[in-house]
Amino acid sequence: MTGISLRRLGALLRKELIQMRRDRITFAMMLLVPLMQLVLFGYAINSDPKHLPAALVAPTQDRFSRAMVSALELTGYYDFTHVGISATEAEALITRGAVAFVVTLPSDFGRRVERGDAPQILIEADATDPSVASGAISTLGTVAAEALQRETGASPTQPPVGIVVHKRYNPEGITQYNIVPGLLGVVLQMILVMMTSMALTREIERGTMENLLALPATPVEIMLGKVMPYMGVGAVQVAVVLLAARLLFGVPFVGSFGVLAAGIFTFVLALVILGYLISTLARTQMQAMQLTFFFFLPSLMLSGFMFPFRGMPGWAQTLGEVFPLTHFLRLIRAVMLKGAGQPDIAQPMAALMVFVLVYGLLALARFRRTLD
Amino acid sequence: MNAIEVTGLTKAFHGRKVVDDVSLSVARGEIAGFLGPNGSGKTTCIRMMCGLLTPDAGDGQVLGHDIRREARAIKRQVGYMTQKFSYYEDLTIEENLAFVAGLYALPAEAVRDTLAGLGLTSRRSQLAGSLSGGWKQRLALAACIMHKPKLLLLDEPTAGVDPKARREFWDEIHGLAADGLTVLVSTHYMDEAERCHRINYIAYGRLIAHGTVPEVIASAGLTTFLVTADRPGELAARLRKAPGVEQVAPFGTTLHVTGTDRAALERALTEAGASFQPGETSLEDVFIRLMGQSRDNMA
Numbered sequence: 001m002t003g004i005s006l007r008r009l010g011a012l013l014r015k016e017l018i019q020m021r022r023d024r025i026t027f028a029m030m031l032l033v034p035l036m037q038l039v040l041f042g043y044a045i046n047s048d049p050k051h052l053p054a055a056l057v058a059p060t061q062d063r064f065s066r067a068m069v070s071a072l073e074l075t076g077y078y079d080f081t082h083v084g085i086s087a088t089e090a091e092a093l094i095t096r097g098a099v100a101f102v103v104t105l106p107s108d109f110g111r112r113v114e115r116g117d118a119p120q121i122l123i124e125a126d127a128t129d130p131s132v133a134s135g136a137i138s139t140l141g142t143v144a145a146e147a148l149q150r151e152t153g154a155s156p157t158q159p160p161v162g163i164v165v166h167k168r169y170n171p172e173g174i175t176q177y178n179i180v181p182g183l184l185g186v187v188l189q190m191i192l193v194m195m196t197s198m199a200l201t202r203e204i205e206r207g208t209m210e211n212l213l214a215l216p217a218t219p220v221e222i223m224l225g226k227v228m229p230y231m232g233v234g235a236v237q238v239a240v241v242l243l244a245a246r247l248l249f250g251v252p253f254v255g256s257f258g259v260l261a262a263g264i265f266t267f268v269l270a271l272v273i274l275g276y277l278i279s280t281l282a283r284t285q286m287q288a289m290q291l292t293f294f295f296f297l298p299s300l301m302l303s304g305f306m307f308p309f310r311g312m313p314g315w316a317q318t319l320g321e322v323f324p325l326t327h328f329l330r331l332i333r334a335v336m337l338k339g340a341g342q343p344d345i346a347q348p349m350a351a352l353m354v355f356v357l358v359y360g361l362l363a364l365a366r367f368r369r370t371l372d
Numbered sequence: 373m374n375a376i377e378v379t380g381l382t383k384a385f386h387g388r389k390v391v392d393d394v395s396l397s398v399a400r401g402e403i404a405g406f407l408g409p410n411g412s413g414k415t416t417c418i419r420m421m422c423g424l425l426t427p428d429a430g431d432g433q434v435l436g437h438d439i440r441r442e443a444r445a446i447k448r449q450v451g452y453m454t455q456k457f458s459y460y461e462d463l464t465i466e467e468n469l470a471f472v473a474g475l476y477a478l479p480a481e482a483v484r485d486t487l488a489g490l491g492l493t494s495r496r497s498q499l500a501g502s503l504s505g506g507w508k509q510r511l512a513l514a515a516c517i518m519h520k521p522k523l524l525l526l527d528e529p530t531a532g533v534d535p536k537a538r539r540e541f542w543d544e545i546h547g548l549a550a551d552g553l554t555v556l557v558s559t560h561y562m563d564e565a566e567r568c569h570r571i572n573y574i575a576y577g578r579l580i581a582h583g584t585v586p587e588v589i590a591s592a593g594l595t596t597f598l599v600t601a602d603r604p605g606e607l608a609a610r611l612r613k614a615p616g617v618e619q620v621a622p623f624g625t626t627l628h629v630t631g632t633d634r635a636a637l638e639r640a641l642t643e644a645g646a647s648f649q650p651g652e653t654s655l656e657d658v659f660i661r662l663m664g665q666s667r668d669n670m671a
């Protein structure tokens with residue numbers, strides 16, 4: 001009796017697709033927002049920024065210190081905005097955030113280089129955002145050494161300087177590649193849940209629900225008609241984000257594409273059905289939006305996207321398990337970065353399938369066939 | 373067997389009964405009018421009959437199907453036209469019709485024929501939202517008869533429709549009824565009420581009169597006099613205060629003066645020095661009286 005009629009489903013799908021296409025702004029948003037988020041998020045977190053302001057504390061100015069400064073500036077990472085200042089002034093600058101680095105040369109720097117007893121250079125880096133400093137620091141040792149070698153004209157067997165790096169405020173860095181695959185999950189979740197959460201409330205607010213309910217479509221058909229177009233949207237978004245991840249950020253992809261596609265498919269299905277579930281709960285689009293965010297924020301915090309999952313307290317980890325994003329992050333990181341295969345991701349995959357089932361059943365139970 | 377046979381329908385919203393113990397029967401092939409003041413519960417009744425609202429009490433059958441348990445079967449055979457336009461404004465006329473046709477699994481010709489019947493073939497790519505009010509009504513009506521239902525539930529189908537289109541609409545309804553279709557149509561227009569085989573009058577959620585138009589008029593037991601006056605406004609004001617006069621309605625230079633007590637009415641008119649002659653009580657006079665009565669009963 002509740003068999004699905006392809007004819008009716010086709011009519012519902014066609015209608016949804018036409019409406020989606022006519023709603024230009026929303027349509028543009030569905031394609032542009034993921035890209036924008038990826039670029040903003042990706043660069044903010046994952047960038048290797050250049051031309052960072054730096055201060056030089058050098059009691060004596062000589063050809064060695066000048067050579068050091070110009071060599072460092074040549075790398076593109078450093079812009080010495082403050083030169084020849086005192087250590088106290090430099091401390092104030094880095095505290096305020098006016099400079100990202102303070103390079104301190106010892107007072108007898110030139111003499112000690114000439115003597116060949118490897119004076120120490122202190123580089124203090126503002127590592128509140130560790131990714132900012134890492135690129136700059138990693139080039140430093142070689143650049144400084146080469147510059148001084150050119151100046152002394154010799155090629156000594158031992159390095160002419162010792163470099164001491166102090167990463168300040170946040171001594172550990174985080175892995176870069178973690179972010180972009182995770183971002184795919186976040187972007188999909190945001191757009192797809194939000195869009196589908198409007199599915200029924202839009203009909204109610206426009207007054208078309210009464211007619212839709214009076215027509216002979218079954219609740220399952222209505223649900224499929226509402227969520228399937230967004231599966232298509234999800235597919236496009238996945239393609240965009242994965243391509244951008246490759247081209248813009250060079251994120252490696254060592255796993256199997258088939259395994260990844262299956263994981264993404266299940267995740268997207270869970271998301272659109274979740275959105276639909278929200279739309280059966282909400283009465284207005286405003287409520288739908290609020291419910292979406294009510295779900296979105298904790299899932300962002302507790303899924304392991306923002307903070308390392310293992311670093312969270314036990315209760316937070318338990319709570320985190322109820323979000324599809326948590327399981328998807330495990331899945332996609334394992335597949336993309338570690339090359340995990342089907343058996344390795346069986347657990348997150350099963351979890352995602354459970355979400356699909358639970359959300360789908362809840363949505364069908366919550367669907368109101370009447371206007372009561 | 374009757375197309376509609378419901379008894380004791382009751383529905384409350386937020387503790388307020390908006391439909392109270394309504395029993396209604398409509399024979400097959402009949403055009404039944406559904407009348408009553410704004411907010412009297414017509415739309416709510418119709419929604420309960422096609423399974424869009426669950427009654428708090430009462431039950432019944434529509435086309436032989438139980439309204440509580442067989443809503444799906446009812447929906448397939450009923451054409452329901454909502455009071456408020458509820459097709460998709462961001463879909464074209466043709467796309468809306470195709471959507472409905474798809475849900476009823478109708479062949480593609482159904483859409484083409486309906487467009488031609490409406491005279492909208494050349495405008496089929498126009499967005500439904502950009503149609504004028506009257507055309508929206510006509511589109512909605514055409515869409516709900518496309519699947520050849522056995523029962524039409526029409527909720528104010530001609531509100532805002534011009535006289536010619538209304539006449540065409542009623543001609544079509546009568547044509548369909550002659551072929552055996554049953555129609556329940558709500559309306560506020562008296563002339564439309566008179567075009568129905570039988571009418572049902574509901575006020576404050578209660579069905580308070582039903583029958584053919586002459587039956588309903590006769591059962592009200594009203595007498596009406598036509599009064600001609602030079603200054604009808606002044607006379608009307610005076611008559612409204614007179615005992616025995618229940619309604620005074622100006623029609624151009626004549627006044628329709630109505631009351632239940634014929635003798636008292638004649639006395640009042642003679643005392644006012646008006647020249648009067650017996651007239652026919654109209655359905656409108658009856659309805660206005662019924663409305664006043666039921667309000668008194670509620671108070």
Ligand SMILES: Nc1ncnc2c1ncn2[C@@H]1O[C@H](COP(=O)(O)OP(=O)(O)OP(=O)(O)O)[C@@H](O)[C@H]1O
Pocket residue numbers: 385386390408409410411412413414415416417455
């Ligand atoms: N979903 C609802 N929630 C709360 N109250 C409702 C709801 N639907 C209808 N009502 C109330 O029920 C009463 C009857 O409404 P209904 O729409 O049935 O009247 P109607 O006879 O169709 O009026 P009209 O001639 O203006 O269309 C009204 O007072 C209305 O405010």
Ligand SMILES: [Mg+2]
Pocket residue numbers: 414415416455527
């Ligand atoms: Mg109504």
